Amino acid sequence: MAHSVCVISTRAPYHGQSAREALDTALVSASYDIETSFLLMGDGVYQLLKGQDAGQIPRKTISAMLQVLPLYGIDTIYVDQASLKERSITPDVLQEGVTVLAEGELPQFIQQHSRVFNF
Numbered sequence: 001m002a003h004s005v006c007v008i009s010t011r012a013p014y015h016g017q018s019a020r021e022a023l024d025t026a027l028v029s030a031s032y033d034i035e036t037s038f039l040l041m042g043d044g045v046y047q048l049l050k051g052q053d054a055g056q057i058p059r060k061t062i063s064a065m066l067q068v069l070p071l072y073g074i075d076t077i078y079v080d081q082a083s084l085k086e087r088s089i090t091p092d093v094l095q096e097g098v099t100v101l102a103e104g105e106l107p108q109f110i111q112q113h114s115r116v117f118n119f
Helices: 018-031 042-048 062-066 081-086 106-111
Strands: 004-009 035-040 077-080 098-101 115-118
Touching: 004 018, 004 042, 004 106, 018 035, 018 042, 018 062, 035 042, 035 106, 042 062, 042 077, 042 081, 077 081, 081 098
Parallel strands: 004 035, 004 115, 035 077, 077 098
Antiparallel strands: none
Protein backbone atom coordinates (compact mmCIF):
# COMPACT_ATOMS: atom_id res chain seq x y z
CA MET A 1 0.00 0.00 0.00
CA ALA A 2 1.44 3.37 -0.99
CA HIS A 3 1.55 5.98 1.73
CA SER A 4 -1.75 7.85 1.64
CA VAL A 5 -3.93 9.79 4.04
CA CYS A 6 -7.69 10.00 4.42
CA VAL A 7 -8.96 12.94 6.45
CA ILE A 8 -12.53 12.44 7.66
CA SER A 9 -14.51 15.47 8.79
CA THR A 10 -17.71 14.70 10.72
CA ARG A 11 -18.63 18.03 12.30
CA ALA A 12 -20.85 20.86 11.09
CA PRO A 13 -18.86 23.70 9.51
CA TYR A 14 -19.13 26.25 12.32
CA HIS A 15 -19.44 23.99 15.36
CA GLY A 16 -16.13 24.46 17.15
CA GLN A 17 -12.81 24.17 15.33
CA SER A 18 -13.07 20.55 14.18
CA ALA A 19 -14.02 21.29 10.55
CA ARG A 20 -11.17 23.78 10.22
CA GLU A 21 -8.70 21.38 11.87
CA ALA A 22 -9.68 18.61 9.45
CA LEU A 23 -9.19 20.93 6.51
CA ASP A 24 -5.83 22.12 7.84
CA THR A 25 -4.70 18.51 8.30
CA ALA A 26 -5.62 17.67 4.70
CA LEU A 27 -3.76 20.74 3.41
CA VAL A 28 -0.62 20.00 5.42
CA SER A 29 -0.60 16.37 4.33
CA ALA A 30 -1.05 17.27 0.67
CA SER A 31 1.61 19.99 0.88
CA TYR A 32 4.15 17.22 1.61
CA ASP A 33 3.11 15.46 -1.63
CA ILE A 34 1.29 12.74 0.28
CA GLU A 35 -1.73 11.36 -1.56
CA THR A 36 -4.59 12.84 0.47
CA SER A 37 -8.34 12.24 0.37
CA PHE A 38 -10.89 14.46 2.11
CA LEU A 39 -14.09 12.68 3.19
CA LEU A 40 -17.14 14.32 4.75
CA MET A 41 -19.51 12.24 6.87
CA GLY A 42 -22.16 12.87 9.50
CA ASP A 43 -22.80 16.57 10.07
CA GLY A 44 -19.64 17.26 8.07
CA VAL A 45 -21.74 17.07 4.90
CA TYR A 46 -23.14 20.50 5.78
CA GLN A 47 -19.72 21.92 4.89
CA LEU A 48 -20.51 21.29 1.22
CA LEU A 49 -23.78 23.21 0.99
CA LYS A 50 -23.78 26.01 -1.58
CA GLY A 51 -24.44 29.59 -0.52
CA GLN A 52 -22.81 29.59 2.91
CA ASP A 53 -22.03 32.94 4.47
CA ALA A 54 -20.16 33.14 7.77
CA GLY A 55 -20.30 36.93 7.77
CA GLN A 56 -22.29 37.05 11.01
CA ILE A 57 -19.70 35.06 12.95
CA PRO A 58 -15.96 35.71 13.29
CA ARG A 59 -14.91 32.90 10.92
CA LYS A 60 -14.15 32.38 7.27
CA THR A 61 -16.78 30.63 5.19
CA ILE A 62 -15.74 26.98 5.10
CA SER A 63 -16.88 26.48 1.51
CA ALA A 64 -14.40 29.14 0.38
CA MET A 65 -11.62 27.31 2.18
CA LEU A 66 -12.61 24.01 0.57
CA GLN A 67 -12.11 25.59 -2.83
CA VAL A 68 -8.33 25.80 -2.26
CA LEU A 69 -7.99 22.01 -1.99
CA PRO A 70 -7.23 21.57 -5.72
CA LEU A 71 -4.26 23.94 -5.36
CA TYR A 72 -2.76 21.32 -3.04
CA GLY A 73 -3.57 18.35 -5.27
CA ILE A 74 -6.82 17.32 -3.60
CA ASP A 75 -9.05 17.42 -6.65
CA THR A 76 -12.04 15.51 -5.28
CA ILE A 77 -13.99 15.85 -2.06
CA TYR A 78 -15.74 12.64 -1.07
CA VAL A 79 -19.05 12.54 0.76
CA ASP A 80 -20.91 9.67 2.42
CA GLN A 81 -24.23 8.95 0.69
CA ALA A 82 -25.85 7.65 3.89
CA SER A 83 -25.01 10.91 5.70
CA LEU A 84 -26.65 12.89 2.90
CA LYS A 85 -29.72 10.67 2.97
CA GLU A 86 -30.07 10.92 6.78
CA ARG A 87 -30.13 14.72 6.45
CA SER A 88 -32.37 14.83 3.36
CA ILE A 89 -29.62 16.51 1.35
CA THR A 90 -29.48 15.90 -2.39
CA PRO A 91 -26.22 16.14 -4.36
CA ASP A 92 -27.55 19.05 -6.45
CA VAL A 93 -27.28 21.44 -3.46
CA LEU A 94 -23.60 20.61 -2.91
CA GLN A 95 -20.53 22.38 -4.23
CA GLU A 96 -18.96 21.24 -7.49
CA GLY A 97 -16.27 18.56 -7.53
CA VAL A 98 -17.87 16.22 -5.01
CA THR A 99 -17.94 12.44 -5.38
CA VAL A 100 -20.67 10.61 -3.48
CA LEU A 101 -19.63 7.27 -2.00
CA ALA A 102 -22.36 4.65 -1.66
CA GLU A 103 -22.62 2.85 1.68
CA GLY A 104 -20.98 -0.27 0.28
CA GLU A 105 -18.03 1.70 -1.08
CA LEU A 106 -17.16 3.49 2.15
CA PRO A 107 -15.26 0.72 4.04
CA GLN A 108 -13.13 -0.16 1.02
CA PHE A 109 -12.42 3.52 0.33
CA ILE A 110 -11.17 4.10 3.88
CA GLN A 111 -9.13 0.88 3.95
CA GLN A 112 -7.17 1.86 0.84
CA HIS A 113 -5.41 4.58 2.86
CA SER A 114 -2.41 3.90 5.09
CA ARG A 115 -3.39 6.61 7.59
CA VAL A 116 -6.84 7.88 8.59
CA PHE A 117 -7.50 11.02 10.62
CA ASN A 118 -11.00 11.43 12.00
CA PHE A 119 -12.24 14.85 13.13
